[in-house]
Amino acid sequence: MLWSGSSDLVWDAERMRVATDAAGVALWSWNVDTDEIALDERAHALWGASRNRPVTFETLSARIHPEDLGRVKAAFTATRGMIGAYEIDFRILHHDSIRWISARGQSEDVGIVNRVMFGVFLDVTDRKQAEETRELLAGEMNHRIKNLFALASALTSLAARSTETKAEMADDLTGRLAALGRAHSLVRPNPGQENKALLGELLAVLLAPYDDQTTIGRRLHISAPERPVGEASATTLALVVHELATNSVKYGALSAASGTLDVSCTDEGSDHVILWTERGGPALNPSQGPKGFGSKLISRSISFQLEGSITYDWLPQGAVVTLRISKTCMTR
Incomplete structure (x- = not known):
């Protein structure tokens, strides 16, 4: 059900997916120790990443536009030492086209679970x-x-x-x-x-x-x-x-x-x-x-x-x- 006995919303996985799909939000998680990144279905499609092999930051880096790669790597490295939310816009090479991605999350290890950080990707190509x-x-x-x-x-x-x-x-x-x-x-x-x-x-x-x-x-x-x-x-x-x-x-x-x-x-x-x-x-x-x-x-x-x-x-x-x-x- 949508409402608990209090005034707080209770979100289950299905309703979260409905909401993120409606907003065009792609989900990702990043293990800061192994560098492995887990992507949801929308994120896989957004990046054109294979579902049959592990995805790491280096895997995704190969798809980042060369002019943006250094800036993105430096920004992600700095996120854990930052305070508050972060947002990074950059270009990726998707098949024969160029897409603009906005990566967003919380720095300072906010919400980290078992060494895994969470965030979202948004396709902001139209805006850019x-x-x-x-x-x-x-x-x-x-x-x-x-x-x-x-x-x-x-x-x-x-x-x-x-x-x-x-x-x-x-x-x-x-x-x-x-x-x-x-x-x-x-x-x-x-x-x-x-x-x-x-x-x-x-x-x-x-x-x-x-x-x-x-x-x-x-x-x-x-x-x-x-x-x-x-x-x-x-x-x-x-x-x-x-x-x-x-x-x-x-x-x-x-x-x-x-x-x-x-x-x-x-x-x-x-x-x-x-x-x-x-x-x-x-x-x-x-x-x-x-x-x-x-x-x-x-x-x-x-x-x-x-x-x-x-x-x-x-x-x-x-x-x-x-x-x-x-x-x-x-x-x-």
């Missing part, structure tokens, strides 16, 4: 995976926030170096941020599906403001294959394209009413090659090559984020810029 997911999300959020601050700082510095008045700087910075926003809108995935922008579409959206009546085809011509562009690459490419277009509007072909811009894309080996060709603008000479902060930002972005390169040819009829971008990086 949830904690890891939260840590990853927090780390990603921290990384993105840092990137946003760094990006805002770089764009502000770039705008300050390329303008003379506050109004010009505000317009320039607004344009750069708008370019990023347009790129982000193209590549932000819809819930439940992956949605990458196409290279030609991305270039058209970024360059449309620089054509007559924002219609591609009047002064600007784009020829690009249907290549997907990932979110990170689209953001970097948007900065590069915006910088080149800004320079063209100020000093190059797009500063003249008769000037034109042709952007073509081809594949060469492991690279995508984007050729930016200006015609009909003011005469150029090599001394007008890239020297400022913006060109350095472009070069670093293409090199580190797109694993590519950028080269300039300052021809009398207009600038020719060659962008090489790794095919592997393009979809990131």
Whole structure:
């Protein structure tokens, strides 16, 4: 029966098993002299230990994740000298998967019977995976926030170096941020599906403001294959394209009413090659090559984020810029 004559609960083995099964608790005992460990059925299944041979601490140690083994051994050795309850979380190798185990018991030989100590194992894999997911999300959020601050700082510095008045700087910075926003809108995935922008579409959206009546085809011509562009690459490419277009509007072909811009894309080996060709603008000479902060930002972005390169040819009829971008990086 459940109740004795007093108000204390009376637990028999059957009811203890019902309770531990409901809680997902696995039971173990450890003979501190022989090192032999006895496991109940749930503990055997949890560890994947054989029921046909004796189990020792060393037997179970072979299943503990190598990165956790030293910590677990030290913790168990110290338990008898501790005061109060202890709890140790660690990973075990279970067949082809990794499980998280929480071993709990009483230290200081509390409850020891005939040199045998008792405790429980809990499978805490779901909790640990949830904690890891939260840590990853927090780390990603921290990384993105840092990137946003760094990006805002770089764009502000770039705008300050390329303008003379506050109004010009505000317009320039607004344009750069708008370019990023347009790129982000193209590549932000819809819930439940992956949605990458196409290279030609991305270039058209970024360059449309620089054509007559924002219609591609009047002064600007784009020829690009249907290549997907990932979110990170689209953001970097948007900065590069915006910088080149800004320079063209100020000093190059797009500063003249008769000037034109042709952007073509081809594949060469492991690279995508984007050729930016200006015609009909003011005469150029090599001394007008890239020297400022913006060109350095472009070069670093293409090199580190797109694993590519950028080269300039300052021809009398207009600038020719060659962008090489790794095919592997393009979809990131």
